[in-house]
Amino acid sequence: MPTLLIDGQWRSAADGRTIDVINPCDAKVFTTIDRGSEADIDAAVQAAQKALDGAWGRMTATERGRILMKFGDLIVRHADEIAQIEARDTGKPMTVARNDIVAVARYFEFYGSAADKIHGEQIPYLNGYNVQVVRVPHGVTAHIIPWNYPAQMFGRTLAPALAMGNAAVLKPSEDACLSGIRLAELLMEAGLPAGALNVVTGYGYEAGAALTAHPGINFATFTGSPEVGVLVQQATAKNAVPCVLELGGKSPQVVFNDVDVEKAVPIIVKAITQNAGQTCSAGSRLLVQQDIYDSFTQRVAEAFAKVKVGRPEMDLDCGPIVNRKQFERVNGFIDDAIATGVPLLARGALAEGLSPDGFFVAPALFGAVPREHPLACKEVFGPVLAAMPFADEDDAIRLANSSEFGLVSGVWTENGARQQRMAARLHTGQVFINCYGAGGGVELPFGGMKRSGHGREKGFLALEEFSTTKTVVLHHG
Numbered sequence: 001m002p003t004l005l006i007d008g009q010w011r012s013a014a015d016g017r018t019i020d021v022i023n024p025c026d027a028k029v030f031t032t033i034d035r036g037s038e039a040d041i042d043a044a045v046q047a048a049q050k051a052l053d054g055a056w057g058r059m060t061a062t063e064r065g066r067i068l069m070k071f072g073d074l075i076v077r078h079a080d081e082i083a084q085i086e087a088r089d090t091g092k093p094m095t096v097a098r099n100d101i102v103a104v105a106r107y108f109e110f111y112g113s114a115a116d117k118i119h120g121e122q123i124p125y126l127n128g129y130n131v132q133v134v135r136v137p138h139g140v141t142a143h144i145i146p147w148n149y150p151a152q153m154f155g156r157t158l159a160p161a162l163a164m165g166n167a168a169v170l171k172p173s174e175d176a177c178l179s180g181i182r183l184a185e186l187l188m189e190a191g192l193p194a195g196a197l198n199v200v201t202g203y204g205y206e207a208g209a210a211l212t213a214h215p216g217i218n219f220a221t222f223t224g225s226p227e228v229g230v231l232v233q234q235a236t237a238k239n240a241v242p243c244v245l246e247l248g249g250k251s252p253q254v255v256f257n258d259v260d261v262e263k264a265v266p267i268i269v270k271a272i273t274q275n276a277g278q279t280c281s282a283g284s285r286l287l288v289q290q291d292i293y294d295s296f297t298q299r300v301a302e303a304f305a306k307v308k309v310g311r312p313e314m315d316l317d318c319g320p321i322v323n324r325k326q327f328e329r330v331n332g333f334i335d336d337a338i339a340t341g342v343p344l345l346a347r348g349a350l351a352e353g354l355s356p357d358g359f360f361v362a363p364a365l366f367g368a369v370p371r372e373h374p375l376a377c378k379e380v381f382g383p384v385l386a387a388m389p390f391a392d393e394d395d396a397i398r399l400a401n402s403s404e405f406g407l408v409s410g411v412w413t414e415n416g417a418r419q420q421r422m423a424a425r426l427h428t429g430q431v432f433i434n435c436y437g438a439g440g441g442v443e444l445p446f447g448g449m450k451r452s453g454h455g456r457e458k459g460f461l462a463l464e465e466f467s468t469t470k471t472v473v474l475h476h477g
């Protein structure tokens with residue numbers, strides 16, 4: 001089946017090229033996707049504009065919302081099937097894949113039901129004037145998403161955009177886009193007019209670059225690496241197009257000496273091993289107050305050693321790394337840490353019977369990692385946790401905020417005043433206290449500070465981000 005959706009039709013790439021899709025569990029090719037490029041992007045942008053000028057642009061907010069909620073229902077009914085696709089494409093355990101699909105449905109339910117609840121304002125002005133501020137869509141929106149949570153990202157980026165009446169062009173990741181293709185099919189089945197969503201599979205440097213540079217787009221949103229985020233911002237800036245960037249993190253878990261150990265340890269371990277650590281908001285730095293550093297890291301090490309890695313159907317704690325490039329990158333961090341003498345406190349285990357060609361990595365806990373070491377500063381994007389001691393609250397803040405990133409942080413303390421002080425002083429877009437949500441639910445605004453990017457997705461704020469305003473001034477005398 002062709003994998004480009006343009007103007008309501010499934011098509012192959014204009015030049016007929018394809019990309020092999022590789023199973024991360026054994027490195028074998030199991031299907032292909034179409035390799036869209038500039039001509040396909042151009043057709044997709046034109047189709048989106050046509051939808052805005054046609055049936056989609058004329059639809060009421062209630063009608064749009066109904067389609068999105070119907071799609072939410074369809075996702076729930078096809079959850080097992082889509083979870084299978086997602087697990088095969090990414091290697092993630094079946095239970096995790098199923099949870100991801102439930103989350104996608106939730107995005108469309110949440111934003112579908114919100115579509116007609118975004119109201120404008122009336123502004124008191126001069127006598128004889130009526131001034132209204134109305135919310136309007138940006139127009140054609142460009143969506144570039146990564147491979148770590150392909151289905152969830154489909155929901156996170158498209159549900160608010162469509163709810164606000166934009167017409168979208170999605171460029172999913174070449175490394176995992178099969179769930180998105182199935183979801184797009186179901187969205188058409190739910191009644192989305194042709195051209196309101198267009199999907200162009202392909203490489204980032206071809207289809208992605210062509211999309212962000214296209215003069216016909218009015219807004220772009222990107223999730224991925226900081227390096228590509230800067231390219232996206234440069235490309236959109238050339239046409240004065242606004243963009244939202246979500247570029248990952250090096251999120252700290254700050255553990256004080258009054259921590260509830262039983263509660264904290266499993267959550268801290270899960271926050272870095274979930275999805276094999278390939279989560280932008282993974283808790284990848286473990287900062288522990290000096291006087292409990294040894295005892296607490298010992299407890300985390302015991303839990304770490306029990307983490308098991310396997311194929312999706314084994315349904316263990318984590319699956320493989322998504323592709324060879326990332327596999328080598330993650331192993332590079334681990335090998336470098338060992339070679340430079342950073343103590344390895346624990347490793348998880350690979351299940352029996354895995355293919356030696358698969359991209360499986362046993363999770364690793366290191367500590368105490370020197371504060372300037374690459375493992376303490378760089379985003380690994382794998383199941384690697386860097387533990388470091390801190391002296392007191394000021395030192396904890398210094399260390400936590402020393403990162404170039406600022407996406408999410410976790411704080412573990414029973415002291416209420418300290419909880420408030422930490423929340424106020426941490427430079428991250430989300431702060432979790434005595435819990436950790438790795439981005440949290442659909443309802444919670446999410447996005448970074450510093451090099452983690454800018455703009456907000458999720459929650460009601462996404463509806464503002466994915467729309468703009470028009471001020472209408474009427475003189476009635």
Ligand code: NAD
Nearest residue numbers: 145146172173203204205208209224225228247248280381
């Ligand atoms: P990437 O940034 O290259 O890819 C993300 C998306 O951007 C993909 O859809 C890709 O096709 C597209 N893209 C690539 N080049 C582009 C360009 N020039 N113009 C427009 N779009 C382009 O990420 P990657 O190579 O898959 O992973 C590398 C690193 O990125 C990881 O190690 C990790 O640190 C980070 N990452 C972060 C997230 C996140 O959720 N923040 C997700 C995936 C990867």
